[in-house]
Amino acid sequence: MASQRNVVIVGGGFAGLGAARALRSAPVNVTVVDRRNYHLFQPLLYQVATGSLSAGEVAAPLRGILGRQRNTRVLLGEMVDLDPKGKRVRLADGASLEYDSLVIAVGSETSYFGHDGWKDWAPGLKSIDEAVNVRHKILYAFEVAERIADPAQRRAWLTFVIVGGGPTGVELAGAIGEIARQTLRHDFRSIHPEDARIILLDGLPRVLMPFPEDLAQKAHRSLERLGVEIRTGTMVKDVDRDGLQVETGGQSERVEAHTVLWGGGVTMPPVAKTVAARTQAPADRAGRIKVNPDLTVPGYPDIYVVGDLASLAGADGKPLPGLAQVAMQGGAYAAKDIARKARGDARPLPPFAYFDKGTMAVIGRGAAVANVFGVHLSGLAAWLIWAFIHILYLVQFESRVVVFIKWAIQALTFNRSARLITGAAATDFDFSDAVKGSAAVPDLRPTAEARR
Amino acid sequence: MASQRNVVIVGGGFAGLGAARALRSAPVNVTVVDRRNYHLFQPLLYQVATGSLSAGEVAAPLRGILGRQRNTRVLLGEMVDLDPKGKRVRLADGASLEYDSLVIAVGSETSYFGHDGWKDWAPGLKSIDEAVNVRHKILYAFEVAERIADPAQRRAWLTFVIVGGGPTGVELAGAIGEIARQTLRHDFRSIHPEDARIILLDGLPRVLMPFPEDLAQKAHRSLERLGVEIRTGTMVKDVDRDGLQVETGGQSERVEAHTVLWGGGVTMPPVAKTVAARTQAPADRAGRIKVNPDLTVPGYPDIYVVGDLASLAGADGKPLPGLAQVAMQGGAYAAKDIARKARGDARPLPPFAYFDKGTMAVIGRGAAVANVFGVHLSGLAAWLIWAFIHILYLVQFESRVVVFIKWAIQALTFNRSARLITGAAATDFDFSDAVKGSAAVPDLRPTAEARR
Numbered sequence: 066m067a068s069q070r071n072v073v074i075v076g077g078g079f080a081g082l083g084a085a086r087a088l089r090s091a092p093v094n095v096t097v098v099d100r101r102n103y104h105l106f107q108p109l110l111y112q113v114a115t116g117s118l119s120a121g122e123v124a125a126p127l128r129g130i131l132g133r134q135r136n137t138r139v140l141l142g143e144m145v146d147l148d149p150k151g152k153r154v155r156l157a158d159g160a161s162l163e164y165d166s167l168v169i170a171v172g173s174e175t176s177y178f179g180h181d182g183w184k185d186w187a188p189g190l191k192s193i194d195e196a197v198n199v200r201h202k203i204l205y206a207f208e209v210a211e212r213i214a215d216p217a218q219r220r221a222w223l224t225f226v227i228v229g230g231g232p233t234g235v236e237l238a239g240a241i242g243e244i245a246r247q248t249l250r251h252d253f254r255s256i257h258p259e260d261a262r263i264i265l266l267d268g269l270p271r272v273l274m275p276f277p278e279d280l281a282q283k284a285h286r287s288l289e290r291l292g293v294e295i296r297t298g299t300m301v302k303d304v305d306r307d308g309l310q311v312e313t314g315g316q317s318e319r320v321e322a323h324t325v326l327w328g329g330g331v332t333m334p335p336v337a338k339t340v341a342a343r344t345q346a347p348a349d350r351a352g353r354i355k356v357n358p359d360l361t362v363p364g365y366p367d368i369y370v371v372g373d374l375a376s377l378a379g380a381d382g383k384p385l386p387g388l389a390q391v392a393m394q395g396g397a398y399a400a401k402d403i404a405r406k407a408r409g410d411a412r413p414l415p416p417f418a419y420f421d422k423g424t425m426a427v428i429g430r431g432a433a434v435a436n437v438f439g440v441h442l443s444g445l446a447a448w449l450i451w452a453f454i455h456i457l458y459l460v461q462f463e464s465r466v467v468v469f470i471k472w473a474i475q476a477l478t479f480n481r482s483a484r485l486i487t488g489a490a491a492t493d494f495d496f497s498d499a500v501k502g503s504a505a506v507p508d509l510r511p512t513a514e515a516r517r
Numbered sequence: 518m519a520s521q522r523n524v525v526i527v528g529g530g531f532a533g534l535g536a537a538r539a540l541r542s543a544p545v546n547v548t549v550v551d552r553r554n555y556h557l558f559q560p561l562l563y564q565v566a567t568g569s570l571s572a573g574e575v576a577a578p579l580r581g582i583l584g585r586q587r588n589t590r591v592l593l594g595e596m597v598d599l600d601p602k603g604k605r606v607r608l609a610d611g612a613s614l615e616y617d618s619l620v621i622a623v624g625s626e627t628s629y630f631g632h633d634g635w636k637d638w639a640p641g642l643k644s645i646d647e648a649v650n651v652r653h654k655i656l657y658a659f660e661v662a663e664r665i666a667d668p669a670q671r672r673a674w675l676t677f678v679i680v681g682g683g684p685t686g687v688e689l690a691g692a693i694g695e696i697a698r699q700t701l702r703h704d705f706r707s708i709h710p711e712d713a714r715i716i717l718l719d720g721l722p723r724v725l726m727p728f729p730e731d732l733a734q735k736a737h738r739s740l741e742r743l744g745v746e747i748r749t750g751t752m753v754k755d756v757d758r759d760g761l762q763v764e765t766g767g768q769s770e771r772v773e774a775h776t777v778l779w780g781g782g783v784t785m786p787p788v789a790k791t792v793a794a795r796t797q798a799p800a801d802r803a804g805r806i807k808v809n810p811d812l813t814v815p816g817y818p819d820i821y822v823v824g825d826l827a828s829l830a831g832a833d834g835k836p837l838p839g840l841a842q843v844a845m846q847g848g849a850y851a852a853k854d855i856a857r858k859a860r861g862d863a864r865p866l867p868p869f870a871y872f873d874k875g876t877m878a879v880i881g882r883g884a885a886v887a888n889v890f891g892v893h894l895s896g897l898a899a900w901l902i903w904a905f906i907h908i909l910y911l912v913q914f915e916s917r918v919v920v921f922i923k924w925a926i927q928a929l930t931f932n933r934s935a936r937l938i939t940g941a942a943a944t945d946f947d948f949s950d951a952v953k954g955s956a957a958v959p960d961l962r963p964t965a966e967a968r969r
Binding site: 101102103118119120121122124125126128129132133138139140141142158160193194197204208211212249251252253254461462463464466467470471474480482483484485486487 | 574576577649656660663701703704705914915932937938
């Protein structure tokens, strides 16, 4: 038996994992490299950030998923360089991997539009650790507000600003609205959580730009019903510890807010530049690598770039969006092409064509918008489809069962059982500073109903 | 209506929460103060550390539990001082709380027997953050071992030492045994996780000292069947980054191990000393406060000390152990006494009597030992009772359902879905250092079954 071709897949996200699984029966040796030991189901990450789900439900260990796939190994590591002529990938720890075919699926990172300092005050939502940090921030804000007597300070702690009106921003804003109005309704004695001010900002003229206008409007109204203030056409000028500076139509305004969450744009990880430099591949403005119609890098038919890092025009001439669906289909396409070559089949595949099954966003309990095969749905119907599809696409059987149960219980009770303040981020906040000097311990409301 | 008495409960663990809930119908104002916003179900914390459960299943937000209890408020804060004459408790943030009755239920901390520096290398298991850290350490060790070629180094990464043969140590050792032999069996290509060396150390002559001898022996055999090496009569002399120094019967030995977990003794938190000093209360050797038979501090009939911090002799003359059961019963007793006084009932309660329902420890799937009302059980019967009781005592309905399902799936598949490497502790380990210089990327085993 001739020695088998080595396939190296960098990244265990939707694109990389999609490629790895599609190669399970191919006559190749597959190596999946990721900085993390788990595959993250990003579309539900905001539910970890808002206390509905635990990390274990939206993330699955890569070894668990791929352990029984005999032609595949998993390595914890980070790609830092590429030698496209020598066909080697170098990892941060100094190791290097030889490949016959390479799939680069490293995904994207949160963009602060050149203001990386804002990150300290406005965390993004790309990893489990960030989600735990965001959860911490949201819940802690209510705790501090409960302890503060000064009305202006209290108001700043009860103001939540979400930057970015895409699906992540909309879903975060909706979830915080529900937390304030429902989950925490009975939990405090000095503040009324429903007084929380939740602001969703976007520089674009409306939320959910990629959605059809009627659905975006419905989402807009659903958010307003949850008490979310929507400010479109608004740019962020600065973010600091105590709030942010925004500009709407030339008018500058200061918003005092201790909780600013970043659902803004994406940028490419540093390794993208290295790949472009080493292969002389063209890149678009966001740093995405422009690939051939078969997802390979120009001049390197054995290097595929898939997922968020790939720049390719769709059937409508517009660049394909950075969505899980695009990534999964791209990964599967690359795998198919690699398997074809491994079998010695010389007939090229038809160019990659993205098949759009639809887009959806959830706003709250029983409220969502969905565009499924061109059919526009909203309300409960959209929510049920959203829930069904998301459970279906979870990788682990166990997560499907558990998420189903947690959503069912939450739909009935509004309880969010995972609203725990944990993580090292605990020390980022100096609770005592915020409270000191103000009348720190509020009185109980009259306990008229205390019996006997 | 006369103004109601203020009851301050410090600590939201088994004792504090037990007291708070028992006061729900009493004509008092209750304030529960805790440093954390959640109640932790400590007996299952080792399952978070070993990837069986997520944090959300073993912890429940205090506000969620007590939110609808109208006479009760929750404050995030830490008690640092006490004025027993002025009847005030001072918090770390400077606030102070007046009380008519005070329940001190601050629990205990992990003791390193005066060697606090060991903590850096041998984390304990008292909080969610520590459990995530321990999980990280265990899983990361296998990842590093997979990347290391040097046999001695690899062996040190695959050596797991658990210090302390009490229930926590036994349960941790059993779970790591199962992870190595079952969960990870198919997951690696260069190492055989079942080669992991798991050592359970204790200075005492046998494991599970508080259990009857026949059950301790059964647990011992079950652990050995899982590949756990048990070293009793062994003292820890030193712990560092790369291993530990132990002594058995005068013989000193070095054990190279990158994963050392601490299930050792308990010590009292710093505030215990303050309480003893301010009230002139006697303390035992471990720093526990010696309380009256009604759990009050001598000379202060309005200050109750309950849970791990209380030192009181049981019916057999021996001090009551630091168990969840003792804490819950103590909290409920204090609440009953407070409610009695609030109602103006002058007849004192009979002294606190601990009712021992039994003790149990789980070793692995279908293997446990239990002493229930004096009946000795082991194997599947003990495991089923253990599982039933633990699910029953979980605070949240949702956790009960989810834990039941997770255990059922795990019993069938050995899968541990929550084996994610997350948390700030990620940066504690320099993976590249461990790997650099050794042949970092191991070969794939022959993929005999790769089809076509």
